[in-house]
Amino acid sequence: MFSLERWQEVFETISKNKLRTFLTGFSVASGIFILVILLGVSVGFQNGIESQFQNDAENIINVYPGRTALSFEGFNKGRRIQLRNEDYDVVLENSKQEIEFKSPMYQIFAGLISHGNNSGNYRVEGVLPDYQYLEKADIIQGRFINANDNKTKEKYAVIGNRVKKDLFQDESPLGKYIQVSGLNFKVVGVFTDPGGDREETRIYVPISTAQIVFGAGTDIRSMGFTLPKEENYELALKQSNAFAAQMERLLKIKLQIDPKDESALFISNNIENTKEIYVLISAMQVFFWGVGIATLLAGIIGVSNIMLIIVKERTKEIGIRKALGAEPLSIVGMILHESIFVTAISGLFGLIFGLVLLEIVGPFIELDFIKNPSVNFSIAVSTLLLLIAAGAIAGFFPAWRGARIKPIDALRDE
Amino acid sequence: MIEIKNLHKSYKMGKNSLHVLKGINFNVEEGELVSIMGSSGSGKSTLLNILGMLDEADEGSYTLDGVPIKNLNEKLAAQYRNKFLGFIFQSFNLINYKSALDNVALPLYYQGVNRSERMERSMAYLEKVGLAAWAHHKPNELSGGQKQRVAIARALASDPKVLLADELTGALDSKTSYEIMDLIQQINDEGRTILVVTHEEDIAQMSKRIVNLKDGVIIDDRKITQVRAIQNV
Numbered sequence: 001m002f003s004l005e006r007w008q009e010v011f012e013t014i015s016k017n018k019l020r021t022f023l024t025g026f027s028v029a030s031g032i033f034i035l036v037i038l039l040g041v042s043v044g045f046q047n048g049i050e051s052q053f054q055n056d057a058e059n060i061i062n063v064y065p066g067r068t069a070l071s072f073e074g075f076n077k078g079r080r081i082q083l084r085n086e087d088y089d090v091v092l093e094n095s096k097q098e099i100e101f102k103s104p105m106y107q108i109f110a111g112l113i114s115h116g117n118n119s120g121n122y123r124v125e126g127v128l129p130d131y132q133y134l135e136k137a138d139i140i141q142g143r144f145i146n147a148n149d150n151k152t153k154e155k156y157a158v159i160g161n162r163v164k165k166d167l168f169q170d171e172s173p174l175g176k177y178i179q180v181s182g183l184n185f186k187v188v189g190v191f192t193d194p195g196g197d198r199e200e201t202r203i204y205v206p207i208s209t210a211q212i213v214f215g216a217g218t219d220i221r222s223m224g225f226t227l228p229k230e231e232n233y234e235l236a237l238k239q240s241n242a243f244a245a246q247m248e249r250l251l252k253i254k255l256q257i258d259p260k261d262e263s264a265l266f267i268s269n270n271i272e273n274t275k276e277i278y279v280l281i282s283a284m285q286v287f288f289w290g291v292g293i294a295t296l297l298a299g300i301i302g303v304s305n306i307m308l309i310i311v312k313e314r315t316k317e318i319g320i321r322k323a324l325g326a327e328p329l330s331i332v333g334m335i336l337h338e339s340i341f342v343t344a345i346s347g348l349f350g351l352i353f354g355l356v357l358l359e360i361v362g363p364f365i366e367l368d369f370i371k372n373p374s375v376n377f378s379i380a381v382s383t384l385l386l387l388i389a390a391g392a393i394a395g396f397f398p399a400w401r402g403a404r405i406k407p408i409d410a411l412r413d414e
Numbered sequence: 415m416i417e418i419k420n421l422h423k424s425y426k427m428g429k430n431s432l433h434v435l436k437g438i439n440f441n442v443e444e445g446e447l448v449s450i451m452g453s454s455g456s457g458k459s460t461l462l463n464i465l466g467m468l469d470e471a472d473e474g475s476y477t478l479d480g481v482p483i484k485n486l487n488e489k490l491a492a493q494y495r496n497k498f499l500g501f502i503f504q505s506f507n508l509i510n511y512k513s514a515l516d517n518v519a520l521p522l523y524y525q526g527v528n529r530s531e532r533m534e535r536s537m538a539y540l541e542k543v544g545l546a547a548w549a550h551h552k553p554n555e556l557s558g559g560q561k562q563r564v565a566i567a568r569a570l571a572s573d574p575k576v577l578l579a580d581e582l583t584g585a586l587d588s589k590t591s592y593e594i595m596d597l598i599q600q601i602n603d604e605g606r607t608i609l610v611v612t613h614e615e616d617i618a619q620m621s622k623r624i625v626n627l628k629d630g631v632i633i634d635d636r637k638i639t640q641v642r643a644i645q646n647v
Contacts, residue, residue, distance in 0.1 A: 008529060016511040320507045323468065325496020325524040325572065328488045404488070408468040411507060 010338050020313075024306050024339070025346030031299035032347045032387060036354030036380055038295055042288035044365060044373025049281055059236070059274045060134055061244055063091075063251070064222045064266045072258035081255055081264050085218040090254050091225075097243045100228040103131040104220040106210045113203060114179045115167040122163055124180060124203045126210020134224045135193060137204075142174045142189030149188075150206040155213075157185040160200030161192045180205070181213055233278035240271035299387055304394030307339055311398035318402045319410025328403035335399035336392055343391040347384045355380065415576060415607050416442040416465065421474035423460055434460045435471070436630035442576075442609065447602040447640070449618035450611045452627035459580060461627070462611045466499055466578050467491045479575050496524050500569030504581035506561040508553040514540060514564045515549040521572035539567040543597060559590035566597060570606075577601070577608040583617055595620045595643035616641075 014021045065081035088104040106126040113122050125131075132144040140161065149156050157178060164173050177184040185205060193199035211217060227243060230236035244267050249259070257264040311318075318331055355375065362373045402410075421438040424431045434457045442448055452458040463469035464476065467483060476483045478498055486494065500521075501507075508517045518536035527535070540546050543563040545556075553561055562582060569577055579598070583591035595617060602608050602622075610621055618624050619641045626634035 005523065005526075005529065009523065012516070013511070316507075317509055320509055321520070321524075322492060323466075323495060323501050323507070324521045324568070325492050327492040327524075330524070406468065408463050411468075411503070 006334070006337060009334065010341060013334075013338060014342065020310065021342055024310070024342050025349070027302055027306060028299075028343050028387065028391070029346040029350030029353070031302055032350035032384055033354045035292070035295050035299060035383055036351060036358065036375055039292060039379065039383075040354070040358040040362065040373040040375040041370065042284075042292065042373075043375060044362070044370040045288065046281065046284060047371040047373075049277075049284060059240070059271055060224050060226050061240065061247075061270070062222055062224045062266075062268045063247065064268075066263045066266055068257060068261050069263040070258040070261045072261065073256050075256060079264075081257065083220045083223065085220060087251060087254055088220060088223050090250055091223070091247050094246070094250050095243065096246060097227055097239055099225050099243075101130040101133040101226045102224070103128040103134055104207060104223040105131065106207055106214070106216050106220050108210075108214055111180055111203075113163070113167070115173075115176065118167045118169075120163070120166050120201075122160075122201050122203050124205060124210065124214075126207035126214075127204050128207055131204065131224070132191075134226060135199070136195075137191040137193050137199075139189050139191050141172070142187070144189055144191070145204055145206050150208045153208045153212060154206060155183060155185045155209055156188045156206065158189040158191055158204040159187055160202045161190060162197050162200040163203060164190045178203075183213060232282060233275050236274060236278065237271055240269055244269045296383060296386065300390040300394065303343065303387060303391040307391060307395035308398045310339070311335060311395070311402045315402060315405065315410050318405065319407045319412075322403075322407035323411065328400075331403035332396065332399045335402070336395055339395040340388060340392050343388050344384075347387055351380055351384050415444045415446075415479055416440075416609075417475075417477040418465075419475045421461070421464065421476065422472050423457075423464065423469075424472060434630050435464075438474070438630075438632060440625060440632060440635065442607060444607055445602070445605045446623060447599070447608045447621040448610065448623045448625060449621040450609065450625045450627060451613060451615075451618050453613065455629075456627040457630045458611050458613075458627050462578055462580055462609065465576075465609065466501060467495050492524075496521060496572055498575045500572060500574040500577045502562070502565050502569050502577065502579040502582045504584040506553070506558075506565045506585075508561055508564055508568075510553050513550045513552055514545060514556065514567075517553070517564055518568045518571050521568060525572060536567070536571055539570050540564070542570070543567045557590075558586050559593060562586065562590075562594050563597065566594070566601070570601065575607060577606060579608065579610045581612055582610065583612070583614065588616075591617065592643045592646045599640070599643055616646075 063083070065083050068075065068077050068079045068081065071077045085104065092099070092102065108124050111122065111124045113120060113124070127145060128150060129144060129146050132139070137144070142158070144158055145156065157180065159167075159173060159178070167173070167178060168176070173187040173190060176187050178187060179185075180203070191200070207220070211219065225243070227236070227239050230239060248265060248267055251257075251265055252259055252261070255264070314335070321331060355377070358374055365371070365373055418438055418440050421435050422433075423435040424433040438461060450458045450461060460469065464471050467486065470486075478494075481494070483494065509520070512520070515533065515536050518539055519532040522532040522535060537546065537549060540549050543566055545560060545563050545567070548556060548560060553564070556564065582598075583594055586594060598608060598610070599620065610617070612618055619638065620643050621638070622640050623637045624634070625632055
């Protein structure tokens with residue numbers, strides 16, 4: 001396989017049969033190219049679905065306080081429960097599950113907000129940066145509240161698109177000020193929300209600022225959490241329920257609530273809404289695996305066919321070579337050497353071309369259901385290796401048969 | 415050089431078997447130029463194929479240069495063909511994507527001769543057949559006579575004991591045929607053993623001995639006075 005003489009012979013054959021070499025190489029290259037693109041699109045599809053999932057899936061776990069229904073440890077029933085920063089910290093410190101996004105929230109429902117002569121009543125919510133993801137707010141201008149804003153208690157505001165239209169019309173609001181409870185807040189961002197106008201009439205400010213401005217001390221109105229996405233719905237459900245139950249237990253101890261009290265804390269766990277998304281994604285995965293395997297199979301069959309035709313076409317040449325003293329093994333070796341070389345080079349070509357195309361075009365593709373198609377390099381390379389191996393195996397049998405034909409029969413072949 | 419004793423060969427055609435060679439006995443000495451003649455179906459090509467180790471006899475013995483040729487596996491047959499025999503075919507059987515020089519060099523490649531020596535030796539043989547100027551032409555750029563000369567150079571390249579020619583002038587006009595036969599006679603004059611299968615009487619007359627086959631047996635085997643091809647050119 002590595003003798004220089006044979007390489008010379010192979011190069012000579014390849015370079016003197018340009019059309020055949022080109023056709024073989026082209027079909028292998030285009031096969032790999034199509035496969036890479038398909039794999040990329042399938043990943044893009046999955047990304048697209050998952051981003052839809054992030055916009056619409058209500059896998060958020062929210063905690064709201066209520067009033068106790070049972071007396072407990074010397075407290076009368078009917079006591080109003082107040083959540084505070086420290087309760088939020090307790091949940092974070094003691095959670096056994098990994099939390100993806102988390103934020104406490106303090107809000108006033110209707111505050112008079114004004115800019116110049118324009119004003120309106122909007123909900124003002126004090127939040128942490130993660131709240132953007134809990135609420136699925138999309139920033140269209142500027143940025144969201146960040147950790148630093150909270151630390152330094154900045155009077156910054158991120159306003160909904162509706163608020164922007166009401167107060168600023170066509171003006172850019174960034175860097176301008178709005179009046180909230182008589183204080184000037186600088187607008188640092190504008191968001192849209194899949195919840196539409198109703199949710200775009202909100203104004204987000206740092207929670208630390210809100211607690212001071214609205215005289216709330218360390219009070220919070222609610223807190224929200226999401227857990228990372230799991231492999232499947234059953235696992236997600238299990239994790240989510242475990243998290244909710246553990247949080248309820250922790251908070252009831254902390255807030256001195258009877259464990260059996262069902263109206264003191266409301267934990268809304270929307271995990272069940274995500275079931276369909278999980279089912280959809282796993283169905284997509286099965287589908288794309290199916291398509292991928294079918295494509296690969298088609299590629300393998302294609303390569304095998306080419307090899308069969310090449311050997312058939314060369315039958316007479318094989319006969320001549322045998323009459324001149326070629327041993328069967330050297331015939332098989334020659335054909336395989338040539339086919340593996342052509343398949344590998346052209347396959348690599350198709351692979352690189354496909355990868356480059358995905359790399360360049362991929363990030364610009366942002367349709368509803370296809371987002372950033374890309375391909376796992378190691379999957380692409382192993383596909384190429386598989387195709388080369390398939391080509392070699394597919395080439396071996398006709399080559400072996402070709403080498404076994406009696407030279408006298410091979411010479412008669414026209 | 416060649417000793418054949420009681421050679422039999424039959425082909426199975428469905429349920430019938432066709433007995434092609436029915437006990438051939440014949441010897442060829444070194445330096446002979448032998449024509450094997452016979453009408454089609456007489457078994458002459460089958461005999462040549464067996465001599466060329468392209469086919470195997472059912473019965474009888476075949477000794478080539480003192481080596482018994484029997485029960486050869488593919489590998490050994492290939493080695494013997496390369497070492498002992500040079501083939502010249504009616505249809506030339508050149509590899510059409512290789513230049514004349516590369517075609518001639520092919521037997522040497524299978525002998526494991528390195529590239530530069532291969533090219534040097536092949537060039538010498540092409541010179542011998544008068545085609546040095548055409549060394550880098552492909553077969554489809556050559557005339558029939560030139561193709562056959564390339565094939566002869568290729569058959570000589572591995573320096574074989576015996577040249578086997580199957581209707582080597584069958585595809586050529588008579589003038590070209592005689593030129594080719596002149597070349598064959600020159601090669602024979604240098605002492606090379608050559609067997610020619612032909613059904614053309616004038617070609618056969620240019621050898622030194624005619625073996626006549628009919629229905630699978632030798633009916634006539636005689637030495638003749640060689641007609642020099644050069645006189646007819």
